[in-house]
Amino acid sequence: MKNTRRCFLAIIVIILQFPFYTNGQSNSKIDLKLQSSSESRIVQIGAEAQINITLENQSSIEGTNIKVFINIPYFPPFVKFVSANPLKGSFDIATGLWTVPVVKPLETIKLVIKYIPMQYGVWYAEAEIYSSNENDSDSTPNNKVDMEDDFTRTCISMPIKVPTSTFGRQIILDDSKITNIVWKKDDQTIINQTSNTLQVTTIGSYGFSSPTFICPSQGCCPYIFELGSSPFCCESLEFGLSRVSNTASSNPTVLNIIGSNENMQDADVSSIVPNTNYANNEFMNPYAWTQNGILNVKRNYLKFDLSSIPQSAVIDSAYLSLYFGQKLIDLNPIFSGHTGENQLEIQRVLEDWSENTINWNNKPPTSTSNLLIVPKFTDLKQNYLNLKVTNLVSDMIKNGNFGFMIKHQVEVPYKITAFATSESINASIRPKLNVYYH
Numbered sequence: 001m002k003n004t005r006r007c008f009l010a011i012i013v014i015i016l017q018f019p020f021y022t023n024g025q026s027n028s029k030i031d032l033k034l035q036s037s038s039e040s041r042i043v044q045i046g047a048e049a050q051i052n053i054t055l056e057n058q059s060s061i062e063g064t065n066i067k068v069f070i071n072i073p074y075f076p077p078f079v080k081f082v083s084a085n086p087l088k089g090s091f092d093i094a095t096g097l098w099t100v101p102v103v104k105p106l107e108t109i110k111l112v113i114k115y116i117p118m119q120y121g122v123w124y125a126e127a128e129i130y131s132s133n134e135n136d137s138d139s140t141p142n143n144k145v146d147m148e149d150d151f152t153r154t155c156i157s158m159p160i161k162v163p164t165s166t167f168g169r170q171i172i173l174d175d176s177k178i179t180n181i182v183w184k185k186d187d188q189t190i191i192n193q194t195s196n197t198l199q200v201t202t203i204g205s206y207g208f209s210s211p212t213f214i215c216p217s218q219g220c221c222p223y224i225f226e227l228g229s230s231p232f233c234c235e236s237l238e239f240g241l242s243r244v245s246n247t248a249s250s251n252p253t254v255l256n257i258i259g260s261n262e263n264m265q266d267a268d269v270s271s272i273v274p275n276t277n278y279a280n281n282e283f284m285n286p287y288a289w290t291q292n293g294i295l296n297v298k299r300n301y302l303k304f305d306l307s308s309i310p311q312s313a314v315i316d317s318a319y320l321s322l323y324f325g326q327k328l329i330d331l332n333p334i335f336s337g338h339t340g341e342n343q344l345e346i347q348r349v350l351e352d353w354s355e356n357t358i359n360w361n362n363k364p365p366t367s368t369s370n371l372l373i374v375p376k377f378t379d380l381k382q383n384y385l386n387l388k389v390t391n392l393v394s395d396m397i398k399n400g401n402f403g404f405m406i407k408h409q410v411e412v413p414y415k416i417t418a419f420a421t422s423e424s425i426n427a428s429i430r431p432k433l434n435v436y437y438h
């Protein structure tokens with residue numbers, strides 16, 4: 001009985017003292033709100049994009065030590081950072097944080113960020129309150145809920161130049177949260193297209209809507225396919241929803257590998273000469289053709305040195321780039337470039353191999369888990385750039401890196417895909433792998 005009473009008294013004391021401890025601050029809440037806009041929603045190659053982010057204190061009390069996380073992939077090859085000019089506070093590109101010591105009641109302040117997008121497609125910038133000393137009345141910092149008023153999103157579109165009015169590309173919305181998609185072309189709904197991948201074969205302006213994706217206040221940006229020539233050496237086959245995923249680090253470690261003898265191995269294997277090794281060719285080519293009436297199938301094995309990535313790393317994204325192998329055409333003028341229904345599969349290799357000994361007979365097994373399908377060529381001498389191999393690389397880091405195997409999806413005549421290897425004299429056409437991880 002005595003103990004219970006003491007406990008009861010203690011509770012009363014704590015309740016009575018609470019207002020004195022808090023000095024009135026935590027009882028009143030701030031209300032921070034973020035908004036953003038793009039200076040122009042369509043930006044041509046080489047031009048600067050400008051996004052404006054405003055931070056508004058909608059409450060009657062002062063907000064202190066406010067941090068805003070701004071989610072843009074600042075680093076090449078996606079966008080190049082130019083400048084960040086906050087009206088108040090400071091912006092740190094390494095963390096993506098805009099830090100503001102004080103925002104007065106009903107004050108609105110602005111941050112202008114400029115960057116140059118370096119690839120065609122649609123680019124999103126997102127921002128959210130990351131932390132503040134005071135609690136917010138209607139939103140929670142850093143919870144990535146895009147319905148809240150402390151989250152904002154804006155976008156820019158870089159028109160995609162295509163050489164002819166018919167072509168083959170695809171738009172991939174690589175975000176499982178985006179569902180019930182309605183695709184539109186030139187504002188007309190495309191009937192029976194609800195998957196997150198849209199095949200695009202004619203010029204026009206393409207967009208989507210989804211009840212689970214909140215478009216910027218200025219509207220979602222269109223994927224514009226228009227006639228023109230590209231200053232880029234190489235054209236991408238697919239265009240995604242280009243923003244840093246919520247799981248991505250704001251400051252990833254970057255591993256950029258340009259294939260060489262030191263950091264990668266690559267070789268063909270060929271079914272018609274099953275004991276022959278092709279370690280040192282300057283080209284490799286998935287292939288299905290008949291030679292003297294006998295089917296010859298070729299597959300490619302590529303293994304990059306990923307030993308600097310710890311096994312515990314989270315792979316934010318990984319992109320494989322393969323370049324056209326002109327050398328093969330020079331040596332075999334019967335071919336003029338990629339040929340046939342050459343849809344490719346990129347699979348993960350399950351056991352180790354060596355460039356100098358691999359052949360058709362001893363080739364290691366592969367897994368079809370997370371395999372990447374690459375659509376048919378649209379240009380005879382096309383490069384295959386920035387193939388998104390995030391899941392495959394993630395599996396390699398977890399389970400052991402034995403590289404990629406590339407084959408035609410259907411290995412029947414007549415088809416060939418010509419790639420340059422790491423033995424190419426010209427380093428700019430060697431296979432490349434860019435990995436972003438934390």
Ligand SMILES: [Ca+2]
Nearest residue numbers: 031032136139
């Ligand atoms: Ca708020």
Ligand SMILES: [Ca+2]
Nearest residue numbers: 140143148150
């Ligand atoms: Ca929030």
Ligand SMILES: [Ca+2]
Nearest residue numbers: 266267279280
């Ligand atoms: Ca090689």
